[in-house]
Amino acid sequence: MKGFLLALACACVLSAAAAQDLLPGPAPGAPLAATDFLALARRVVDAASRPAAPWNGPRKGPPAQSGKHIAVVAEDLRNGGILGVVDGVLEAAKVIGWRVRIFDSAGAADLRLKMLANALASHPDGLILAGGDARALLPALRPFAENNIPIVGWHVAARAGPVPGTPVAMNVSTDPLEVARVTALAAIVQSGGHAGVVIFTDSNFRIAQGKADEMAAVVRACSGCTLLEVRDVAISRSRELVPGTTRALLARYGPRWNCALAINDIYFDYAAPVLTQAGMPNAAMIMLSAGDGSESAFLRIRTGTFQTGTVAEPLNLHGWQLVDEMNRLFAGVGVTGYVTPVHLVTADNVAADGGDRLLYDPDNGYRDIYRQIWQRP
Incomplete structure (x- = not known):
């Protein structure tokens, strides 16, 4: 047990990525003492809360393959994360010299395939998916591949x-x-190791379900x-469903x-807003999100309104990265x-x-x- 704790402590000092080490393995033996777990969680959370590190991404690559036409199929532009990424794509495309046409699925299942068909009909040189599930969309993606149209995506699978x-x-x-581990560990730290947790997810997307499962595992540990x-x-139905769901959970x-x-x-x-209407003090509820860092989230954090x-996510940066990855594919x-x-924002x-x-x-x-x-x- 001592060796296990020491390994965890060393890992957590090195990087926020060590959050995964706080999860017990298949046969971990005795569980970590609450004080040990909380101390290790603090190390991970502190590491993730530090200012952005110097750039550690690519510094070399092909020059701009100019004059390209890119189709962007967005899962739902009402989602602040998706909108932020699309804004980054537009900013980067202007620099690299590409034309961009955006197709919004508006979170509707019947529109996803239609927007992909419309995107294909626009005869793009490349396709960027902003949100969605690549495997669920596979039948509509195959025609792009058959026409040698490269595809990159943002949050379209459970892993990068x-x-x-x-x-x-x-x-x-x-x-x-x-991301999920750091989010759950932050909740544990902020609650002093006494969090009573409800997790909101959307099982329609593998990335969402994967995050939820991981947060649940950390809470259970x-x-x-x-x-x-x-x-x-x-x-896509959060505006409609979340208020009633919140009232039911409170009850x-x-x-x-x-x-x-x-x-x-x-x-x-x-x-x-439902918590406010119910008269709940801000300090009575901890809210933490495993993505994406929307404007409204920043406002709630700044004003101390529950969140x-x-x-x-570095949404604008991810837009630039999507353009760079596409440029590399164009260049072979x-x-x-x-x-x-x-990065944890608090x-x-x-x-x-x-x-x-x-x-x-x-x-x-x-940039x-x-x-x-x-x-x-």
Whole structure:
């Protein structure tokens, strides 16, 4: 047991990625003492809360393959994360010299295939998927592959990198499981190891279900915490469903429910007003999101309105990375596989790295670096 704890402590000092080491293995023996678990959780959370690290992504690559026409199929532009990524794509496309046409599925199942068909009919040179599930969309993606149209995506699979069994050459993302672990560990730290947790997820998406499962595992590993429920609510119907769901959870669990975790900030857009209407003090509920760092989430964190943190994606940076990965495919070069580090936004650091503009935009010079790679002024 001593050796196990020492290994965990060393790992947590090195990197926030060590959050995974706080989860017991298949046969871990005796569980960690609550004080040991909490101390290790603090180390991971502190590491993830530090200012953005210097750029550790690619610095070399092919010059701009100019004059391309790109189709972007967005899962739902009402989602702040997807909108932020699309904005980054548009910003980067202007620099590299590409035309972009956007197709919005509006979160509707019947529109996803239609928007992909419309995108194909526009005869693009490349396809960018912003949200969605690559495997579920596979029948509509095959015609792109058959026409040698390269595809990259954002949050279209449970892991970053190429998506096996699909023509998606690169799924741009932070490590979703690491994001989930840091989120759950932050809840444990902020609750002093006594979190009564409800997790909001959307089982329609593998990345969402993977995050929820990982958060649940971390909560279960905390001896003083209770996983009250995992609630499956479609993101596309969050405006409609979350208020009633929140009232039902309050009625069922009362003060036992002191922590809400979610796979996306959008759930809290509709849960927070219900808590306010119910007369709940801000300090009575901890809200933490495992993505994506929306404007409304930053506002709640800054004002102390229930939400205490979000593991924010560098949405604009991810838009630039999508363009760079696509440019590499046009040039016949493999994708970078780059995965951005996890970053936890809290009240203590919300003003840094773009927080004054209500987003997480790492101050690491990525725009200038991509311009240099593309040989663009």
